[in-house]
Amino acid sequence: MQMVGSLSIDMIIMDIELPGLDGYETTMLFREALCDHWVPIIFVTGNSSDESVLKAIDAGGDDYLVKPVSQTLLQAKIIAMQRIADMQANLHELNRKLSEQSETDPLTGLSNRRYFNLRAVDQFETARRMALSVAIMMMDIDQFKVYNDNYGHLQGDSCLQQVSRVLKSVVRRTTDLVARFGGEEFIIMLQDCDAKGAQMIADEIMAAIDQAAIPHEYSAVSDHVTLSIGVCVIVPDRNLVELQDCIKIADEQLYKAKNRGRAQAVIEQSNKMKTTLIVSREPETIKSIGKVLNSKSIIITSSDQEECNEIITQVHPDIVICDIRPETGIVPDDLSLLMAPDRQSDFIVVELSSGAQKSYPDQNSLLSDSHMLSI
Ligand SMILES: Nc1nc2c(ncn2[C@@H]2O[C@H](COP(=O)(O)OP(=O)(O)OP(=O)(O)O)[C@@H](O)[C@H]2O)c(=O)[nH]1
Incomplete structure (x- = not known):
């Protein structure tokens, strides 16, 4: 059994009665040890009963020969089995290549978006369990349209390849993910990386891109990419908090970097993400309030009194926004709970119909970085 586990075996010839061993059982154990790696097993035995043939094939055997077996017959069987084994190996290799292709962007050789999403969700959940900081970086080549328009698409492709090589050279940890997110956009996920680390990696990437000095004489930002x-x-x-929320935030920061003049990194530390519960019986109201909350807030909505009480006691949102108009409003039963000194939530009561909003308690501290009162 040890040999089967450690040696590369091409074929097993098995007897049924072995000293201290049962050939059927041994075959079953071999199959278990070999898992999905197929090795042909041929029974060669003196037992010619049909039951024995069935038992042997059932146990995992591929062929059954009754002794005495002629050299020629055994050789023919071995050739046939070898042919099947070769086909299996080819299929295995093909599957491996296909699976690699389905995970890789053909132009740059980086992981593709599909593979990134799969792995990143896993990494994100690991980070959640272990309370690790993660950094999601979205990046985009500046003025790439002008690059393509002037240097041509082939040169554009080559530029994407060079940038990919730079990204790969900077991001080296096995837990880090680098992928082509689409077009001229790349994404990186750094596990166990705080804002300082993210700033360092962003600086390293920009320095390495500077050093690569890929000429871009049509860029308004620099003479290179x-x-x-x-x-x-x-x-x-x-x-x-979900991975997609973080990707969205990274994307918003990328947008800011573009607006601030490009060729720079903008970092948002989002671990102060607020959970906001919006309560109203009117979907339009929920929608319009949701729209003005910025992406720092995770929004939960409810249009049901009981559900709303449950969310407050179980999720402990940071902010509760209640529509209190008689026809569409809901006020949570347990306002006293929200008002308690150790309360988890601040809350605002929004009187939408009058145009002038009443709010309490301590709306100023709550709303210091938002514009909810202008609803
Ligand atoms: N050569 C090449 N070009 C691509 C590929 N994928 C996307 N692009 C090009 O990337 C360009 C993206 O341009 P825009 O999104 O307008 O942005 P930009 O010109 O980089 O401008 P800023 O991002 O604002 O600096 C388009 O011209 C796309 O055709 C690709 O695989 N190969």
Whole structure:
């Protein structure tokens, strides 16, 4: 059994009665040890009963020969089995290549978006369990349209390949993910990386791109290719924060980097993500309030009194926004709970119909970085 586990075996010839061993059982054990690696097993035995043939094939045998077996017959069987084994090996290799191709972007050789999403979700959940900080970086080649228009698409492709090589050379940890997100956009996920680390990696990437000095004489930013980078750093310790929220935040920072003149990184530390509960019986109201909340907030909505009480006691949102108009409003039963000194939530009561909003308690501290009162 040890040999089967450690040696590379091409074929097994098996007897049924072995000293101290049962050939059927041994075959079953071999099959278990070999898992999905197929090795032909041929029974060669003196037992010619049909039951024995069935038992042997059932146990995992591939062929059954009754002794005495002629040299020629055994040789013919071995050739046939070898042919099947070769086909199996080819199929295995083909599957491996296909699976690699389905995970890789053919132009750059980086992981593709599909593979990134699969792996990143796993990494994100690991970070959540271990309370690790993760950094999501979205990056985009500056003025790449002008590059393509002037240097041509082939040169554009080559530029994407060079940028990919630079990214790969900077991001080296086995847990880190680098992928082509689409077009001239790349994404990186750094596990166990805080804002300081993310800033360092972003600086390294930009320095390495500077050093690569890929000429871009049509760029308004520099005489060579530059990148804009948007970063979201987060400790995903709350159940409600999802990877997609962080990608969205990183994308918003990338947008800011572009607006601030490109060739720079903008980092957002988002572990202070707020959970906001919006309560109204009117979907339009929920929608319009949701729209003005910025992406720092995770939004939960409810249009049901009981559900709303449950969310407040179980999720402990940071902010509760209640529509209190008689026809569409809901006020949570347990306002006293929200008002308690150790309360988890601040809350605002929004009187939408009058145009003038009443709010309490301590709306100023709550709304210092938002514009909810202008609803
Ligand atoms: N050569 C090549 N070009 C691509 C590929 N994928 C996307 N692009 C080009 O990337 C360009 C993206 O341009 P835009 O999104 O307008 O942005 P930009 O010109 O980089 O401008 P900023 O991002 O604002 O700096 C388009 O011209 C696309 O055709 C690709 O695989 N190969």
